[in-house]
Amino acid sequence: MSNPESLRREAVDEMNVSVHGSGRKSAVHGMILPLLLVLLVVCLYFTVAPGIPREMRGLSGIGVMLVLMSFGIPIAVTMAITGGIGVWALRGAPAVISAFENLPHHAAASWTFSVIPMFILMGIILWRSGVSNHVFAAARAWLNWLPGGLAVATNFAGAGLAAASGSTLGISFALARIAVPEMLKSGYDRGLASGVVIMAGTLGQLIPPSILLVIYAGVAEVPVGPLLIAAVVPGFMTAFAYGAMIILRVAANPKLAPKSTEIVPLRERIRLLGNVWPLPLLIMIIIGGLFSGVFTATEAGAYAAGAAIIIAFIFSGRKAAGQIGQALMDAASAIASILFLIVGVTLLNRFLALSGLPFAMSEFIDSLGLGRVEFLIAVMFFYLILGMFMDPLAIMLLTIPIFAPTLETLGIDLLWYGIFAVAMGELAIVTPPVGILSYLVHKLINDKSVLGDSRPISLGEVFGGLGWFVATQLLILVILIFFPEIVEWLPALSKAA
Incomplete structure (x- = not known):
């Protein structure tokens, strides 16, 4: 079984084959490449040519960046190249040299970002120590009696893991290995089985600790503690909405998920529930510590990472040292x-x-006269389009500085917008035609160790299984637009700083 990062690379390769065709010299590829080169030249001209209005230079620069991304150049490199070209065109070579000398350290050395290594290390250690297996086993034992019980259990296992790790990729990776074989063996609809694993993974960035929220806090200059607290209600609200949707769908169409006849004794359910004690411990450290003001975000991350190391030794014994060593390399x-x-x-x-x-x-x-609601709905469509080219972090980092003046003009709270932006960014990477997380899960669930003797699950089945989940998430976002207090009330009660 491949690790998550190698799966990400393989998923990108599969996505390119699906979108552009399997042959490197296919007719479509042969037509697109010259057009992209012409577009790159045009965008470069309007970025650097004298006499071009500076606003047009900025817009053309974004075009340069998107075309470079389409050539497969890493997003970070395309942004740096575009920024360097643009600064040179507007301020000359000395400004470019000064930017490359000073901005990298200034950007990376932000204290807000100091929590990121701790959250990442904690999530990877938990994944490698096998906590996810215990979480799914407990959720299955307690929820299997519901219509679509295995899918509901997968969904809430994702919510539980999100509250302890905050890794979309890690959660999808763990649940695909554990839950998909069980659902296929039980006769579940293949689209439902793959869709719930994908969307349960997206809960990793909606429920704190969330790496994307921490980065947003640093870029938007909002306090990270209240932002993480603000994500608690919308995150679990989304998880419960997914669960309710699954139950209602299966109740209306039992063919999607045959009813389970398994009866788990109460004593066994209590025993399995006892195995998930790391989750409430880490939730208490992170969310409880932030809400009460006992910890700053960085302190909460450090204590949680330390607790994860202890948990690894408890669950894995002598194997823990090797797991932690590998986790340190993965985290770096x-x-x-x-x-x-x-x-x-x-x-x-x-x-x-x-x-x-x-x-x-x-x-x-x-000048368009858009109000708050109209603007945010337009942003929803814009994010879905950007999701065809970029991952959630890149989308968020690109759009926050561009939208910041408009958000201020329309009176949109930056704390609230952080939750909205992260939710939309996660949604953008699962929707067709280019949903990178969907390709990753498709690649993973068709691995022989996951699929077993079942026939391969097609990409069409994967995307088809996402429809109801996407509609549910969009409904949640519309509710948040009309009732922003859902996001804002909990941070107002907390002592997070």
């Missing part, structure tokens, strides 16, 4: 990737700020 790789992306987007944002594009967009939106 993940942290480096995130910080590299932050540096790239910081350079890009310097260019966009100099171009005045964010303020020009704010004035344009004002």
Whole structure:
């Protein structure tokens, strides 16, 4: 079985084959490449040519970045290149040299980001120590009697793991290995089985601890503690909405999930529930510590990571040392990737700020007369489009500086918008035609060790199984738009700083 990062690379390869065709010299590929090169030249011209209005330079720069991404260049590199070209065009070579000398350290050394290594390390250690198996076993024992019980159990296992790890990829990876074989063996609809694993994974960034929320706090300059607390209600609200949707669908169409005849004695259910004690412990440390004001976000992350190391030794014994060593290497790789992306987007944002594009967009939106609700609904469609090219972190880092003046003009609270942006970013990476998380889970569940003797699950079945989940998430977001107090009331009660 591959590890999550290698699966991500394999999923990208599969996505490229599905979107562009299997042959490197296919007719479609042969037509697209020249068009992209022409588009790149045009965008570069409008970015650097003299006499071009600076706002047009900023807009053309975004075009340069998107075209470079389409060539498969890493997002962080494309952002840094675009930012460097744009700053050179607007301020000359000395400004570019100064930006590359000073901005990377300034961006990566933010105290807000200091919690990221702890949260990542904690999540990887929990995954490697096998806690996810115990969580699913307990959820299955207690929820299996419901219509679609295995899918409901998978959903709430994802919510529980999200409250302890905050890794979309890690949760999807763990649940796909554990839950999909059980659902297929029980005769569950293949689309439902794959869809619930994908959407349960997205709960990793909606329920704290969330890496995306921490990064958003640093970029938007909002306090990270209240932001993490603000995600608690919408995150669990989404999990319960998914669960209710599954129950109602299966009750209306029992063919989706045959009713389980398994009866688990109460004593066994209590025993299995006792095995998930790491989750309430970590929730108490992170959410409880932040809410009560006992810990700052960085302190909560450090204590939680320390607790995860102890948990690994309890669950794995002598194997824990090796698991922790591998987790440290995995965490270092993940942290480096995130910080590299932050540096790239910081350079890009310097260019966009100099171009005045964010303020020009704010004035344009004002001229349209859009209110708060209309603007946010338009943003929902915009995020879904960006999800075809970018992952949630890149989408968020790119759009926050551009939308910030408009958010301020429309009176949209940045704390509330952080929850909205993360939810939309996670939704964007699962929807067709280019939902990278969907491709990853499709790749994983068709592994022989997961699929067993069942026939392969097609990509169409995977995307088909997402429809009801996507509709449910969009409904939740619309509710949050009309009732922002759902997000705002808990941070107001807390002592988080």
